[in-house]
Amino acid sequence: YFYSNETTPSWKKVNYNSVYKDIAGLLEDEDYDDGSYGPVFVRLAWHASGTYDKKTRTGGSDGGTIRHTAEAGHGANNGLEHARDRLEPLKKQYPNISYADLYTLAGVVAVQELGGPTVRWRPGREDKTEADCTPDGRLPDAAQGADHVRDIFYRMGFNDQEIAALVGAHALGRCHTSRSGFDGPWNASPTSFTNFFYTELLNSTWVPKKWNGPFQYVDKESGQFMMLPADMAFKKDSEFRKYVEKYAADQDAFFEDFAKAFSKLLELGVKFPEDAPVYEFKTLE
Ligand code: DDH
Structure with missing residues (x-):
């Protein structure tokens, strides 16, 4: 009887290089917008993270709370269901990845695969409940200066x-x-x-x-x-x-x-496990 499996935290059971490739495979779709889910993946990662408040140490990508109705329903998050729905099959395929890791990683994949820089990324975010959603109004209002x-x-x-x-x-x-x-x-x-x-x-x-x-x-x-x-x-x-x-x-x-700055954004407020490695994924061809 091996009990070691029981004590392995879920985030360690995921092959993130493999998730990276599978997210990359979801980017292109000629019927969606300009032909790519990349931009909306980047926006999902940013809105998942941009709720952070350093004074109260609340919000941020940890918790993956943007998937809950209370936060998904904030006006600024309109349309992000397209990104979440597109990624959902990967949550089924990799049940040990947290939504918080999946959504932030999708932003990294999109930036890199659309021709941007390599973005350092760490796994180990944990999902939280609807009670941990941030109040509305933490994301910027485009009408202001x-x-x-x-x-x-x-x-x-x-x-x-x-x-x-x-x-x-x-x-x-x-x-x-x-x-x-x-x-x-x-x-x-x-x-x-x-x-x-x-x-x-x-x-x-x-x-x-x-x-x-x-x-x-x-x-x-x-x-x-x-x-x-x-x-x-x-x-x-x-x-x-x-x-x-x-x-x-x-x-x-x-x-x-x-x-x-993007890597910092995706890590705001996250308490990573001490042994969480930093990934610098290789961009695919
Ligand atoms: Fe943004 N952004 N953003 N944005 N954003 C919109 C779309 C996209 C603001 C408002 C809007 C960042 C900063 C700001 C992306 C990434 C980032 C839209 C349109 C509005 C409005 C949404 C829609 O109708 O679908 C404002 C205000 C700010 C600010 O005050 C600085 C940042 C920091 C990022 C980032 O990723 C680091 C991306 C990508 C999009 C395109 C989404 C799409 O579906 O296409």
Whole structure:
């Protein structure tokens, strides 16, 4: 009779390289959005983590609470069910992975497989109950400006440089009127991880969109690309703008800073087991 199995924690029973490959296999789908679940996986990982409050040490990705109705139902999380539903078969295939690890790992896979940097990631988050969901209002409001963005991200423990690096994720994906009310992608290659958020922000002329929807900007030239009011804060605010100019000019610097800040985001508030290894997954072909 071997009892060693009983004492092995679930997180140690998972082959994370294998989960990485299987998540990568779920990215492409020509019928979904721009052909990839990558952007919405990144957003799921970010919203799962971005509820962290360093003062009360509540929120964050630990617990995987974004899957519970109470938190999934927060307005900012509209549409993230597409990402969770897409990943659900992997939870069945790997019953020992926590949702919290699965959702954060999906963000890492998406960043890497869409052409971004290697993001260091550790397993060992544990799922918690609905009672551990955070209150609504911890994620940023896209209609507001620099002061609000700072309030939200300083609460998590980020500085201006890290905030400016993180928002570069808006090179990916799009806004959906059915989810946030806003409309459109930020650039012409929403399924590639690039520094185009910064280059577009600086190089295009942004004008208010004429429509009945919420106030947002479109590029004057084509009208196809968008910026949120909160995005424009990174151009208007001189401290944020320093980093925007740096990342627009130097994609390597952006990749390096994004990888660090994104990894930190996914670990906010997590109490990892002492022997949890750090993975640097190899990007697939
Ligand atoms: Fe974001 N984001 N985000 N965002 N985000 C939206 C989409 C995506 C804000 C608002 C919105 C980050 C920061 C901010 C991604 C990643 C990240 C949408 C549109 C809104 C609104 C949702 C929809 O309609 O589907 C605001 C405000 C901020 C801020 O104040 C800084 C950060 C830090 C990240 C990150 O990942 C590190 C991604 C990816 C998307 C595209 C999702 C998709 O489905 O496509």
